[in-house]
Amino acid sequence: MKIFSGTSNPPLASAIAASIGVELGKSTVSSFPDGETFVKIEENVRGEDVFVVQSTSPPTNHHLMEMFIMMDALRRASASRITAVLPFYGYARQDRKDQPRVPITAKLVANLLVAAGANRILTMDLHAQQIQGFFDIPVDHLYAAPVMYDYLKRKTLDELVVVSPDVGGLKMAHAYSQVLNGGLAIVAKRRKSAAEVESMAVIGEIRGKNVLMVDDLTETAGTLTNAATLLRKKGAKKVYACVSHAILNDLGVERLRKSKIDELITTDTVLRPAIDGVKITTLSVAGLLGEAIKRIHSNSSVTSLFEFKGGRTS
Secondary structure (H helix, E strand, O other): OEEEEOOOOHHHHHHHHHHHOOOEOOEEEEEOOOOOEEEEEOOOOOOOEEEEEOOOOOOHHHHHHHHHHHHHHHHHOOOOEEEEEEOOOOOOOOOOOOOOOOOOHHHHHHHHHHHHOOOEEEEEOOOOHHHHHHOOOOEEEEOOHHHHHHHHHHHOOOOEEEEEOOHHHHHHHHHHHHHOOOEEEEEEEEEEEOOEEEEEEEEOOOOOOEEEEEEEEEOOOHHHHHHHHHHHHOOOOOEEEEEEEEOOOHHHHHHHHHOOOOEEEEEOOOOOOOOOOOOEEEEOOHHHHHHHHHHHHOOOOOHHHHEEOOEEOO
């Protein structure tokens, strides 16, 4: 077994390799003067079971192309099996035609991954679970929830209500509420644009309670910060946000600095610079991904990685 890393998140790839007890594979990733990516695998991979770790975080297109090129190099070097490990699967929000003449880019990325040489996919907290069906190869879909749950259990939050900041995240919120023995509520919202949302009403009882908002992804933090403002107005004591992939841009950071969110709990699926003025707790999913890689390599069951306390996370 060999693990290689692209340039999107080398610290996570190193932590995954360390958790398994193997060294990260040697490769050179550089650019030609015109910006084209060049990859060279610096060790023998003939007949090996190879895992390529690459999140499709910004710059998304660059990191995707780098992954395709890396897998092509491995395939041509006669690797026996190539597993694309995408801690964060980009373009997942474009998973259906919700208006005329738009692409289904999540499916396009799935096709490109297979065309580049992927024999298997390992990913975490997809924005839409049906994306697994876009592939005709095996997909192992992990959840960050067990890692989040361990941390939240240590915080011992009393009078907890788990809130979904939109209708789409209700299933995830329900799973968290069951595991944490909390109540359940939902924020109704209306999206004005890709960067702007309007929170309108809270369905559920949250007055005098500690609130935990759960979501899979935040970029501009519009949904979370608007929901937090509304929850505080409705009498919430403390507001926590639990997000698997925090791909924060400048607008998102600025909104979080001014927001009513007491703590943002996220994971290291995407590389993020240190941010001042925002209480962010970053939990590592390296152990979870490392265990999944070990089990895939040994043809063992991956299911138990998202079963805990007698119930699944979804």
